[in-house]
Every structure is written in C-alpha cells, then in structure tokens.
Amino acid sequence: MPVNANSDQVLPALLARHRHNPTRLVQILREAQEALGWLSPQTLGIIAAGIDLPLARVTGVAGFYSFFHTEPRGRYRVLWSDNITDRMLGNQDLMQEMCKSLWLEAGHLSEDGLVSVDTTSCTGMCDQGPAILVNYRAITRMTSQRVAEVCELIRTETPVEQWPADFFNIDNNIQRADILLRSSLPPGDALRAAIARKPGAQSTLDEIKRSNLRGRGGAGFTTGLKWEACRNATGSGATPARYIVCNADEGEPGTFKDRVLLTEQADLVFEGMTVAGYVVGAHKGLIYLRGEYRYLLDHLESVLARRRAEGLLGHNILQQPGFDFDIEIHLGAGAYICGEESALIESLEGKRGVPRNRPPFPVTNGYLDQPTTVNNVETLAAAALIAKHGGDWFRQIGTEKSAGTKILSISGDCARPGIYEYPFGVSIAQVLEDCGATNVQAVQVSGPSGVCVAADDFKRRIGFEDLATAGAFMIFGDKRDMFEVARNFAHFFAHESCGFCTPCRVGTTLLKNCMDKIHAGHGSEYDINEIFKINHLLQAASHCGLGHSACNPMFDTLQKFRPAYERRLKSLAFEPAFSLDDALAQARQMTGRDDAGAHLATSE
C-alpha cells in the first residue's frame, strides 16, 4: 500500500475514468485505497463531491466492506484467513508468533504505523492453508519459517511487489477432473454452435432447459427458467437493457472451486456469459469477483482482451449483426453477504451490500432495475458446454434430478485436499476414499450454511435430491472438536451479518457470545436452550438466507455431537456469563501483572 501518493493527484483522474458515476462507488473506493493506502475523510470528501452523493452515504458504503479502511491500517496489512480449516492447520499460533515478532497486538496498528495484523473470513485457500493476505495478495502454506521471513520483509520495509515471487504461488490442486475442468473447448465454439442452431436464440434456450442445468451456487434454481424469465422481461426507464451477472463472490468458507475454474477455464466461463447474453438478449455482462481473488484480475483482464481481439466480445460478435456483448469485472471488498444475488447487485450499483426485499426478483428488476440473470461461475461454464454439445448430452451425466457434474472443494483432514469434479450422485464415502480421508468424524457439506454430516450418513449422495451443495467439503477427523467447528462458524456469521434485520444483526452476535460463554466454561443447559430459541427466531424472521442458516452449525452439531457441548457445561441450570476475575483482565494488562495477587480467588 503506497502512502506517498497524493489524493489531489490521484482522485480527479480516477473519478473521470469512472465518469463520476455513483453506481461505480465500490470500484472507485477500491482503486482510491489501492493508490492512497486508506480512505481518509478528505479522500471520501473528494469522492463524494465527485459523484454528487452526500459524504455520509459514501462513508457508509466504505464502512460496510471489511477491506475498506477509514482509519490508517499501516503500509502492511496482514490478514490471517480464519476458517476452521486454517485453525486446524495452526493459524492461531502462527498469528501469535507474527504479532510477537512485530511487537503488536492483533487488530491494532503497530505504534510506528507500519503494520497491522488481523483475521479475516475464509480467503478460499483452504486446501493450502494456513493462508494470509498481505495488502490483499494471497500467501498460502504459512509456517513458522514463512512467518519469520514475512516479518523480516515488513521490518525492512520491502515493497510487497519485491517479495519473493514463490511466496505468491497458488496451487490449483485439481485431483479429479470431469467435463468442466477437462474441457478443451476452443474459444468461440460454443458461441458458433449457439448461432448455428436455428431458428435462433430460443433454440439454445431450449437446449439449456432440456439439459436440466440447475444453479451451482447452492440454491439450485433451474437455469433455463431463469434465462427464460429474463429474456421475457422487458427493461424500463431511459436506458432499458438486460444484464448477465456472473457471481464469483465465492465467500462460503471452505469453497474455492470458482477460483480454480477462473484460473483454468476462464474462457469457458466468459463463453457461458456470452451465450447467456445471446439467449437472454443482454449486451453487457458483469463479473463480481470477490476481493480475496484480486490477484486473478490481471489474468482475467488479459483473457477478456484476447477474446475482444478474436471477435468473441464486442460488436457484431462472430460477424452476427446486432450480437453485441462485453464483460466488465467488478471487485468485491470483503463482504460474504454479497454472494446473495440481490446484495451483489446492490454492491454492483455502488451501495452497501444489503439484500433487497423480494419480490421483485432480479430477473425482472435487477442491476439498475433492469432484467438481470445472476448465475454462479460453475453454472455458466456448464452452460457453455451445453450450448456446444446440447441438452441431451449434458442430461445423461449425473442423476435423473441432478444433471451434470459438481466441483467439490475438499479441505480438512485428508491426504489429498483440492479440487474434485464428480458426476452428481457420488456418495460421501466415495469422496472420502478418493481424497484419502480415514477415521472421519464428520463432513461439513456446503460450508457453515450447509449441513454437517456425521459418519453414519456417509452413504448420502451429492445432488439436489439429497445433499445440495455449493461445493465446500470440509473433513473433520475423529480427534477434532465439533464444538470448536461450530463456534468458528458462529463467529463467521456474526462477522458477516449485514445488519439490516434485527434477528440476524443481534441474533448472530448473541449466538457468538453464547458459544464463547460455553467455550469459557460458563455454559449450562440454559445456554443450549437459548441456542434453540434463537435458531427458531432466525429461521422464521430473518430477511435473507444468511440469517436463515446462521444457526445451522450449532443446530446440527447439537443434534449430532451433543457430548462435545455437554462436557463443557456446568451442571447448574444457569451460569452467568460475567466473571469477576475476567473483569480485572484490563487492569492486569495495564499494570503488566499476572501474578496470583492480581487475580481474585475463584470458586473453582
């Protein structure tokens, strides 16, 4: 993060490049921060004036996203991915080592203003953790030695661009490839097939419908129906249009398959978007790429540039008059909720990523209030193959209700973590065997918002008729503490709740505090009942899926691994969360004392 750049020099050009357009605010803030190090009140003021929005609105947007800083965070900002898989690989001890070595406290800026160290939600490197982000560039496989090396580079104030290149190597770890990851479809072939299919775009839509392709982001909505609804909807206002949005905000902890798809098969994804544009009648596509994958930006831009040069993007694509389509990449800035499609659209429009009230749905009122198709990365890649090979070809892969393949992101306790693409219908037991997992206690399928599957259910199968998944597959061996797994997820949801609705905003924090209370040995049966009570409310009254599923990890583990909770409980009916001795912690810290006299005699 260079901090020597001057906002007066940087911002006018930046604002002009974004045409002073308030819907580009998130991108403006990101670029301003990349140039200036942080978003000072002065910077925010210039931006607000430049796009004609109240300063408070701009500050509010900056304040929503974890990766935007309205306070100085140092020239080096180190963030430790804090998914449970990182924890299982020892990230907490390594982070402590780093803090000690740099003489600072996690979450605080060092006294010389040089560096800050903190945690962040899963960065999508679970198969090669513990992972960190340094100034938003990913470094994986952290060890004590790597911590020491990083600390030394920071202490010597070596610019991150000059750090050893191998620090930033990221493995794709493809362990099993099928139609998507093995595809060698030449760029443009799917488009040519779509154009050749007569009488027109409807024929390709029919193929998509025939394929029974369903969304790969977790919800599993039928893609053909979504495209059809968008195609049939008409835009409104001064600039009626339709939009294709690719959801690459892969934030669900334990999921990293879109990272690998975009690395290995970017053409296939872009081709799928362009096919969608052709079918739906859209001229613009947007990719919402999570901020953690910032390092992919140059690669993706170069693929887009090549496709423009090849006539696969732009005007009159493949010499088809009126077939105009181009793709723009937007970067997120650390907000899991933006994976929810309407929150994603809000973020694309430069706002706080808060899910909208629905109906209306994005297919009629999406980006800029126009009909919008939002599809997952993997869905779009599959759509490209269907455009080429037809719906019947696709449908014969997988099971009757779940056509095609599913890419699993496998992490946790196994010999060969990484990316596995299977035809739908594969059993958990088979997957565990393939990745070399033994003595498995549980598998968390589809991340914290998904399902925790215990060993007696390993015959269950991946597919919409049984275990629907967005791709995360985290394995927990028999030595793992499932309470700690659930507690990690409770912290995740509390951190990622957008805060719009009361039950999720307050409920996720109450859940987190409740789990911490049990962890600290102050829990009782009363607290277990509280978890069930909050679960009941969150399921019924939350605004969106985040709130609905925020209690799943506790609910699941309480059903299946209750002893993990019970051995922490005191036998009393109620235990206060408050501890007199803990209340003195701050005084102990200030006086630097930790002897017996600095503690209250406890009643243990």
Place this chain on the structure above:
Amino acid sequence: MNPDMTEPVSSPLVSSTFTLDGDEIPYAPGQTVIQAALAAGKYIPHLCYHPEFKPHGSCKLCTVKVNGRPASSCTTAAQDGLNVESETPDIKDKRRTLVQMLLVEGNHFCPSCEKSGNCMLQGLAYDLGVMSPHFPQIFPTRPVDASHPDTLLDFNRCILCELCVRASSEVDHKGVFALSGRGITKHLIVNSESGRLGDTDFAATDKAAEVCPVGVILKKRVGFAVPIGERKYDPVPISVQTVSHTHKKETV
C-alpha cells in the same frame, strides 16, 4: 405527523379481502397486509414501518404468517384469500424476543430518557409483555452528539430503523443521516467531515427531526415538560392507540 400514525385509506374499490386471525380484512389494490390491517382497525406491531415512507422490512416486528409461512406484513402485498396469522402465541413470543434483542443491542435506560412514554420501543415492550431484556446486554460504546444548537443526538437508543435516513433523503432532500458499519457494528452517522450534526445543514424543522420512534433525535431545551405517567403511551397501550387513531382519522 407522528411516526406511529397511519394514513387513512379510502374504501377499497373492489371488494377483495384476506383473513387476519379469522377476520375478513378488505384491501385496496396496491396495499400491503399491514396497511390494510391498520386501516381496518387491526393492529400489527411495527417499528420501521411508517405510512409516509416506502416499506423497509428491517425491524421484523410486523412478522406474521401468510398461508403458513413467515413474512413481513409491511412488505407483503395484500392478495385475495390470503390467510394471515398475527396474534398467535408463537408469533407474539417472537416479537417479544425481537424487542428484547433491540433492548440489549443499544443502551436503553428508560427512567432517565426524555422519550420515555413517547417511545414506540418502550410502548411495544409494555404492550407485548416484555418483562426483562432477557439476553445479556451488549453495552456498545456510542457517544452522544450535542453539537447542534437545537437538536441532541443520543445514538445509544438507536434501533437502526432508518426512518431519519429516509426522511432526510426523501423529504428534506438533505441526506443528513446515513448508516455505516456492518452487522452488530452498524451505526447511524451524519453528513459532515467532522461527523458532528452541528456541522451539517440539519434543521430542527426537518422532517427527519420528527420521525425517530425512539429517543435518538431530541429537541434541546425541552425536558420532561409532560410528566412521565401522562405521556402518549402511558394511559393507553400503543396497539389500542394506533388503531383508534387510524379509525378516528378515517371517520373524520
């Protein structure tokens, strides 16, 4: 106009109805469930809903069951034949829990609050039979802002309903208020580089000055002019009052 008043709605053009706790409720096209219910003299608890503003759907107090599924009655369009349940023990229990959540999220000390008796959150808590905050207090740090000559901001009581945000933007065209932060750290901010209300163009005559359902936006130099016990929601519960007010306006 006070925040809890409901716009009178003219008689429905067509005789469409839905049922609310067994009663037939007529509605006009375009009305939401809560609008039709209030117009028909049936109270559904709410905090972020205000008849003069677009439904928001964030407080979730107005959660009902529509054909067996939970939904916010302020964002659900009234439709012929809907079966809406509101005053069931289960839903009332959820509403109590929501009020308790709001009470522990902020710092609410009713006995010393100038808004006591005029506060919708307090009024609802009494009406729903909330006997305690139940959950451990979160005790956030929220400094007050006394920089404006006529108005005091006490963020400790903010329930994040965004009514002042909406009023300042949509009615006053000033954008004095906005939200920042996320999740439990979400908070109200004002539109000045210093972050102080006194440095904004806010005026005590703004619409935004009168919409706060709780005690965040307060007039300076008005303190306990009406004794506690004789204030708005002291003699008559908020549910009865909101509905009878709506009814009175309709019959005028």
